[in-house]
Amino acid sequence: MTRIVVFLLWIVLPPGPLFSAEPLLPLPPPPAVSRDKAALGERLFHDPRLSGSGRLSCASCHRLESGGDDGLPLPSVPTGPYPHNTPTVFNAVFNFRLHWYGDLHSLQKQALVALQRDMQVDWMRVLKRLRADRLYPRLFKPLYGIIDADGIIDALVTFERTLVTPNAPIDRFLRGETAALTPRQRQGYRLFKQYGCSACHQGANIGGNLYQKLGIFGEYDTRDPGRFAITGKSEDLRIFRVPSLRNVAVTAPYFHDGRVETLEKAVALMAEYQLGTRMSKEDIALIVEFLHSLTGHYRGRALGDMP
Amino acid sequence: MTSFRPTFLLLSMLILLTAMYRYTALEVRHAVRFASALTALRLHDAELNRDLLLLRGGDLLHYDSINHAIGQIRSDLSTLTALPGELAPQVETLKRMARYKAAQLERFKSTHALVRNSFAYFLHLQEALTDEAPVFPALGAAMLQFMRRPDPRHQRSLSDLLDTLPAGKNGRGTHLEAHTRLILQRLPELEEILANLLTTPLGITATRIASVHESHLDTLQKRADRFRLALYLTAILLLAYLFHALRRLQRAHRRLGEEMRQRLDTERQLLQARKMEAMGTFASGIAHDFNNLLGSIRGYGVLAREQLENGQSPYHALSRIEAIVGRGHELIQRLLQFARPGGDDLTPLAPAAVIEEALGFLTPTLPEAIQVSFLNRLNDRCRIAARAGELQQVIVNLVRNAAEAIEGEGKITVTLEPAGSDTILIRVHDSGRGIPPSRIERIFEPFASGKPGGLGTGLGLAIVQRIVRDHGGRIGVESEPDRGTEFIIELPKGLKSCRRPKKP
Numbered sequence: 003m004t005r006i007v008v009f010l011l012w013i014v015l016p017p018g019p020l021f022s023a024e025p026l027l028p029l030p031p032p033p034a035v036s037r038d039k040a041a042l043g044e045r046l047f048h049d050p051r052l053s054g055s056g057r058l059s060c061a062s063c064h065r066l067e068s069g070g071d072d073g074l075p076l077p078s079v080p081t082g083p084y085p086h087n088t089p090t091v092f093n094a095v096f097n098f099r100l101h102w103y104g105d106l107h108s109l110q111k112q113a114l115v116a117l118q119r120d121m122q123v124d125w126m127r128v129l130k131r132l133r134a135d136r137l138y139p140r141l142f143k144p145l146y147g148i149i150d151a152d153g154i155i156d157a158l159v160t161f162e163r164t165l166v167t168p169n170a171p172i173d174r175f176l177r178g179e180t181a182a183l184t185p186r187q188r189q190g191y192r193l194f195k196q197y198g199c200s201a202c203h204q205g206a207n208i209g210g211n212l213y214q215k216l217g218i219f220g221e222y223d224t225r226d227p228g229r230f231a232i233t234g235k236s237e238d239l240r241i242f243r244v245p246s247l248r249n250v251a252v253t254a255p256y257f258h259d260g261r262v263e264t265l266e267k268a269v270a271l272m273a274e275y276q277l278g279t280r281m282s283k284e285d286i287a288l289i290v291e292f293l294h295s296l297t298g299h300y301r302g303r304a305l306g307d308m309p
Numbered sequence: 310m311t312s313f314r315p316t317f318l319l320l321s322m323l324i325l326l327t328a329m330y331r332y333t334a335l336e337v338r339h340a341v342r343f344a345s346a347l348t349a350l351r352l353h354d355a356e357l358n359r360d361l362l363l364l365r366g367g368d369l370l371h372y373d374s375i376n377h378a379i380g381q382i383r384s385d386l387s388t389l390t391a392l393p394g395e396l397a398p399q400v401e402t403l404k405r406m407a408r409y410k411a412a413q414l415e416r417f418k419s420t421h422a423l424v425r426n427s428f429a430y431f432l433h434l435q436e437a438l439t440d441e442a443p444v445f446p447a448l449g450a451a452m453l454q455f456m457r458r459p460d461p462r463h464q465r466s467l468s469d470l471l472d473t474l475p476a477g478k479n480g481r482g483t484h485l486e487a488h489t490r491l492i493l494q495r496l497p498e499l500e501e502i503l504a505n506l507l508t509t510p511l512g513i514t515a516t517r518i519a520s521v522h523e524s525h526l527d528t529l530q531k532r533a534d535r536f537r538l539a540l541y542l543t544a545i546l547l548l549a550y551l552f553h554a555l556r557r558l559q560r561a562h563r564r565l566g567e568e569m570r571q572r573l574d575t576e577r578q579l580l581q582a583r584k585m586e587a588m589g590t591f592a593s594g595i596a597h598d599f600n601n602l603l604g605s606i607r608g609y610g611v612l613a614r615e616q617l618e619n620g621q622s623p624y625h626a627l628s629r630i631e632a633i634v635g636r637g638h639e640l641i642q643r644l645l646q647f648a649r650p651g652g653d654d655l656t657p658l659a660p661a662a663v664i665e666e667a668l669g670f671l672t673p674t675l676p677e678a679i680q681v682s683f684l685n686r687l688n689d690r691c692r693i694a695a696r697a698g699e700l701q702q703v704i705v706n707l708v709r710n711a712a713e714a715i716e717g718e719g720k721i722t723v724t725l726e727p728a729g730s731d732t733i734l735i736r737v738h739d740s741g742r743g744i745p746p747s748r749i750e751r752i753f754e755p756f757a758s759g760k761p762g763g764l765g766t767g768l769g770l771a772i773v774q775r776i777v778r779d780h781g782g783r784i785g786v787e788s789e790p791d792r793g794t795e796f797i798i799e800l801p802k803g804l805k806s807c808r809r810p811k812k813p
Contacts, residue, residue: 198426201425201426205376211418213418213419214419241419
């Protein structure tokens with residue numbers, strides 16, 4: 003009798019989606035952009051002259067040859083009252099909002115904030131320097147005319163749009179190539195869905211498309227107020243943008259404060275605080291193996307595998 | 310008709326059409342864009358609502374598509390806002406609704422993710438625990454009811470069951486309870502948010518605005534139709550004007566042709582008259598020659614009579630008379646030939662001989678103080694295709710004009726020389742007063758004669774030009790005031806080369 007009821011439950015109830023829906027989607031192809039602008043943006047991205055100190059470029063904190071982050075718990079220079087771990091710039095274009103608070107709507111606005119807050123840009127000086135440069139005026143001329151802040155930001159953003167990492171094993175798997183994941187990774191994926199991780203980390207970017215509280219089952223130990231810092235609403239306390247898990251294996255350390263050094267710990271914490279459960283070591287290992295299948299390619303190489 | 314009227318007409322039409330285009334066409338374009346943005350908005354809202362229901366039913370497992378839909382709605386609205394129109398307040402309403410919906414959407418996603426993940430976990434645990442105590446299957450059944458319809462009755466039966474839940478192995482019962490409580494707490498909230506989202510009348514309002522806009526679009530379309538009509542009428546008007554102008558052009562063309570023919574006629578008549586005039590000029594010279602001839606004849610006649618009376622033979626005197634009469638005959642022949650109206654075919658002739666002869670007639674009629682010389686630089690075999698009479702007429706006219714340009718002493722030089730490979734030049738140069746630059750351009754026009762007091766017919770140079778052209782040649786003039794004038798005639802030569810062999 004009980005078995006029949008359970009059976010009925012399984013048949014009638016979701017998640018037994020009518021058509022076999024997957025919570026994850028393969029990464030869409032990179033948006034088409036002007037090559038020249040992207041090349042100019044890449045040059046600017048690596049140019050420390052954009053910063054007030056003259057020593058810091060975007061690439062100082064977003065190292066493209068590793069995971070697109072800095073590998074530090076917190077950036078070496080202070081970035082506000084609640085300093086945050088540097089997220090990767092890879093696939094940022096697919097996030098619905100930017101930053102841990104998800105308070106920025108566009109890459110343009112983010113680049114402006116990065117230049118002003120993180121790099122302490124002195125626009126007058128930067129423009130003067132770039133205009134006096136041997137190369138920049140020639141590169142800007144056909145694309146933007148003169149060198150100005152709008153052009154610099156547009157070029158940077160155009161470059162960021164090219165920072166996508168397609169062809170991760172998970173993408174090939176989702177496109178039907180079952181063997182792209184190892185059997186243990188496939189098991190990990192099943193657990194990822196079964197435990198409910200995919201309730202929050204879903205979609206093409208495996209996260210990055212909704213807000214969620216950190217510490218649903220039990221209070222997570224942090225003095226960061228979350229989106230409350232932006233909105234001032236009590237219901238936004240400890241609410242963060244759910245981060246994308248793409249390339250997560252190469253972007254340690256983890257969480258907004260960068261206090262979590264390993265994926266195993268991150269997964270265990272997630273299970274505890276987000277799912278109210280304690281995961282076995284084996285399940286954690288399987289899920290971590292699955293998370294390794296989310297590492298994609300940039301310029302023909304697997305991320306983090308750059309010379 | 311002056312040129313002012315068509316210009317004015319065209320200009321005003323241009324202004325009118327431009328104004329119409331700017332106002333009407335642009336307005337219609339905006340209105341159409343507005344309508345299509347409204348349609349897009351309705352579609353995207355429907356898409357959003359559909360995906361919300363799919364998410365609620367568990368048939369959609371990610372939020373990308375609803376994020377995409379709300380992003381589209383936002384961009385539709387910014388299109389609508391960017392377009393000018395009387396519907397701005399309504400668009401503002403739409404924007405308010407969309408903002409509300411976007412905020413609710415974030416709540417929905419967060420709550421939905423929690424419920425969904427707890428529910429997944431619930432199923433997982435409940436299946437594992439189902440054999441441990443009968444309460445677990447009962448809990449599953451109650452959850453089924455509650456998930457179907459989260460009303461207070463089902464809520465109560467579910468929470469009643471929770472109170473009797475045993476702890477289970479490794480606290481799994483506790484976990485199950487935690488997730489069940491989360492669902493109990495959050496599902497009604499999710500339902501409420503969903504209801505808020507689905508009942509926000511974004512689509513309906515857009516539809517209503519669309520129907521208002523439709524009538525606006527209708528009026529615009531009617532206005533555009535009127536504009537098209539205006540365009541059509543304008544085109545007709547322009548066509549009529551074009552037709553009228555063409556007709557006038559045609560008439561003018563015909564009149565001009567008629568006039569041309571008349572002119573040519575008079576010119577031909579005058580050409581003949583001019584010949585006669587030249588004849589008159591010759592008459593005195595000829596009379597002079599004839600007088601001499603007659604004088605000689607009389608002299609020889611007297612001599613012959615005296616010789617007869619003296620019994621001498623008058624043979625010599627008579628043969629002289631015969632010769633003199635022969636020369637008189639020749640003179641008459643030439644005169645007749647000169648006076649004959651044109652129309653002969655071109656015949657090969659030696660230009661030097663013709664010119665020499667004309668000068669021979671002319672020179673005696675010119676004042677003593679004018680010295681005429683002729684320079685022939687062509688070889689003796691040179692022949693050109695020409696009509697002798699007309700060629701002589703050209704020389705006579707030019708030399709006479711030259712003579713008239715000279716006051717007192719002066720020189721006229723006629724030169725014949727080869728030019729290029731297949732043309733010869735006739736130059737008539739005088740040392741007269743020259744032609745003022747203001748007149749030189751019109752010198753070949755009829756009645757442009759520089760002769761004072763109506764001397765001549767005023768057709769001299771016009772006729773010269775005609776003749777030269779009829780011969781396939783060209784005529785030009787170079788003049789320097791007070792230095793003299795030179796007319797240069799270029800004529801095609803015949804078959805034979807006219808160039809003199811180079812002197813060794």
